[in-house]
Amino acid sequence: MPDATARELGEFGLIARVTERLGGSAAVLVGPGDDAAVVAARDGRVVATTDVLVEGVHFRRDWSSAYDVGRKAAAASLADVAAMGGTATALLVGLAAPGDLPVSWAIALADGLRDESALVGAVVAGGDTVSSDRIVVSVSALGDLAGRSPVLRSGARAGDLVVLAGEVGRSAAGLALLQAGEREGPLVEAHRRPAPPYSLGPVLADLGATAMCDVSDGLLADLGHIASASGVAIVVGDVPLPDGVDLAQALTGGEDHALVACVPAGTELPDGVRVIGRVEPGSGVTAVGFDARTLGWEHFS
Amino acid sequence: MPDATARELGEFGLIARVTERLGGSAAVLVGPGDDAAVVAARDGRVVATTDVLVEGVHFRRDWSSAYDVGRKAAAASLADVAAMGGTATALLVGLAAPGDLPVSWAIALADGLRDESALVGAVVAGGDTVSSDRIVVSVSALGDLAGRSPVLRSGARAGDLVVLAGEVGRSAAGLALLQAGEREGPLVEAHRRPAPPYSLGPVLADLGATAMCDVSDGLLADLGHIASASGVAIVVGDVPLPDGVDLAQALTGGEDHALVACVPAGTELPDGVRVIGRVEPGSGVTAVGFDARTLGWEHFS
Numbered sequence: 001m002p003d004a005t006a007r008e009l010g011e012f013g014l015i016a017r018v019t020e021r022l023g024g025s026a027a028v029l030v031g032p033g034d035d036a037a038v039v040a041a042r043d044g045r046v047v048a049t050t051d052v053l054v055e056g057v058h059f060r061r062d063w064s065s066a067y068d069v070g071r072k073a074a075a076a077s078l079a080d081v082a083a084m085g086g087t088a089t090a091l092l093v094g095l096a097a098p099g100d101l102p103v104s105w106a107i108a109l110a111d112g113l114r115d116e117s118a119l120v121g122a123v124v125a126g127g128d129t130v131s132s133d134r135i136v137v138s139v140s141a142l143g144d145l146a147g148r149s150p151v152l153r154s155g156a157r158a159g160d161l162v163v164l165a166g167e168v169g170r171s172a173a174g175l176a177l178l179q180a181g182e183r184e185g186p187l188v189e190a191h192r193r194p195a196p197p198y199s200l201g202p203v204l205a206d207l208g209a210t211a212m213c214d215v216s217d218g219l220l221a222d223l224g225h226i227a228s229a230s231g232v233a234i235v236v237g238d239v240p241l242p243d244g245v246d247l248a249q250a251l252t253g254g255e256d257h258a259l260v261a262c263v264p265a266g267t268e269l270p271d272g273v274r275v276i277g278r279v280e281p282g283s284g285v286t287a288v289g290f291d292a293r294t295l296g297w298e299h300f301s
Numbered sequence: 302m303p304d305a306t307a308r309e310l311g312e313f314g315l316i317a318r319v320t321e322r323l324g325g326s327a328a329v330l331v332g333p334g335d336d337a338a339v340v341a342a343r344d345g346r347v348v349a350t351t352d353v354l355v356e357g358v359h360f361r362r363d364w365s366s367a368y369d370v371g372r373k374a375a376a377a378s379l380a381d382v383a384a385m386g387g388t389a390t391a392l393l394v395g396l397a398a399p400g401d402l403p404v405s406w407a408i409a410l411a412d413g414l415r416d417e418s419a420l421v422g423a424v425v426a427g428g429d430t431v432s433s434d435r436i437v438v439s440v441s442a443l444g445d446l447a448g449r450s451p452v453l454r455s456g457a458r459a460g461d462l463v464v465l466a467g468e469v470g471r472s473a474a475g476l477a478l479l480q481a482g483e484r485e486g487p488l489v490e491a492h493r494r495p496a497p498p499y500s501l502g503p504v505l506a507d508l509g510a511t512a513m514c515d516v517s518d519g520l521l522a523d524l525g526h527i528a529s530a531s532g533v534a535i536v537v538g539d540v541p542l543p544d545g546v547d548l549a550q551a552l553t554g555g556e557d558h559a560l561v562a563c564v565p566a567g568t569e570l571p572d573g574v575r576v577i578g579r580v581e582p583g584s585g586v587t588a589v590g591f592d593a594r595t596l597g598w599e600h601f602s
Contacts, residue, residue, distance in 0.1 A: 029346060030451055033530070035384040035514050036350035036444070038451045041342030045330060048349075048426065049337035050441055052395035054433040083336040094353035094395070094439040125349065128439075132355040138395040138429075138439035140351055143337070150331055150339045213336050229334070 007099030037125035070112020079257035081143035085205025096132035156230035169245035172253025233282030308400030338426035371413020380558035382444035386506025397433035457531035473554025497558035534583030
């Protein structure tokens with residue numbers, strides 16, 4: 001069968017084919033194939049998050065390869081772990097897919113999940129495969145804080161600097177190009193495969209970040225979450241615009257999974273992190289020079 | 302709005318309404334509302350599993366209430382943790398749902414997840430909500446082994462007894478009744494809301510169970526997984542038939558989430574656990590007195 005379908009291979013055949021693509025790690029004490037995985041949680045706590053990607057909502061099979069969907073699905077959850085100041089150790093993957101799904105698609109998805117996870121040393125430790133008329137990929141990530149306090153959204157204080165690690169707006173700009181008929185180029189690639197600055201999450205935590213989150217709803221919307229949770233105002237004034245990205249895309253585009261954090265004034269910033277604003281008393285988010293009628297992506301809108 | 306839709310309330314409004322239904326626990330150090338949860342993992346390891354339920358495949362909204370779907374979705378993952386010998390501490394829930402989903406449905410789902418989790422002391426620690434044309438619920442469960450070795454599928458040895466905790470076939474019998482037009486009765490309720498014997502998982506682990514899994518694919522199919530992973534033969538000869546359940550339903554029906562385990566001969570069994578067979582040298586599963594042309598539920602078939 002050069003490209004059998006999920007139905008032809010059957011659930012257990014599909015799982016076997018996918019599992020053989022995946023590697024192990026020292027942190028995964030029991031991997032795929034049992035009722036549950038067992039993952040090391042060395043400091044007695046585990047960071048845990050889940051994200052769901054739906055075909056037609058978060059990706060299109062004619063716009064993204066299965067490999068890219070795997071990279072992107074993993075990135076969404078891995079970035080959440082980084083935004084707590086942690087390092088991901090393991091993924092659990094739920095795949096709902098039609099019976100006529102080519103097995104090659106599922107295998108490429110697993111390869112993408114594996115390769116994105118490898119960027120932080122994590123592996124796929126388990127999952128579930130069920131039938132559905134539309135592809136839904138759920139990815140739960142587990143992570144290790146290595147003794148750090150988790151960086152919440154609620155700790156920002158007036159006087160802190162607002163800093164950005166990674167780029168914003170490239171995924172939104174790439175989506176706009178795809179919608180306009182483009183199929184190639186760096187922005188289209190950024191939409192297909194975001195590049196979160198995973199390692200800077202723990203680095204910012206170690207530098208004393210008072211609040212942090214990943215940019216998944218849009219920069220202003222996610223800063224709004226921090227402002228609201230912390231009871232502060234945030235003024236954004238110097239957002240870098242990557243090539244081909246306009247200000248609206250940079251301020252409201254999600255899915256790049258950059259990290260935005262608040263750090264005490266005077267913090268010496270590592271490479272890849274720049275100041276984009278400040279925390280003030282008050283409430284809400286103001287972007288200097290931008291008419292923020294829309295504050296990012298919200299589902300069901 | 303007596304019953305607003307998800308679209309009317311918006312993603313964040315929906316999350317807020319659902320989150321306020323959920324309680325906390327000492328094991329959940331950071332709960333819903335941040336990038337990720339932080340859950341205690343006291344013995345330095347965490348059991349982790351994920352299950353996906355799809356509308357029209359695993360449940361029908363006209364056959365099961367949202368509350369029952371929540372109970373059932375939680376049960377599938379909580380039983381996996383029990384089958385490793387662990388006790389669940391936290392759930393992560395991914396909900397993909399149409400924009401016209403009544404908010405009351407999502408709230409009742411959350412109530413069901415909460416109440417089923419409460420049976421083992423676990424709570425919902427986080428999740429994700431996205432739009433989709435069909436409801437998909439993914440539930441990841443985290444759990445604590447309390448110092449025990451995880452009970453795998455691969456440890457059964459010739460001479461062990463095969464034991465069953467909980468009942469098998471009631472969910473399948475209930476489904477058959479629903480398909481025949483029945484809408485009430487104990488078997489229909491068993492299909493809507495399985496009752497896994499969670500606490501017997503750690504008990505069997507402490508009694509030295511050599512292999513264990515929950516019955517989600519069907520008794521013969523799941524015993525087949527143990528036989529295959531352990532390199533042994535299993536002979537089943539004394540499967541109890543609950544009222545209204547036929548032998549085929551008991552042997553091949555999944556979704557009751559009973560626990561099946563192998564224990565050393567001579568093990569003194571606790572209440573609620575009975576011997577249904579034995580482990581022998583060889584391979585495969587034999588059910589005495591049954592023509593096993595089908596060995597349980599497989600997706601994509």
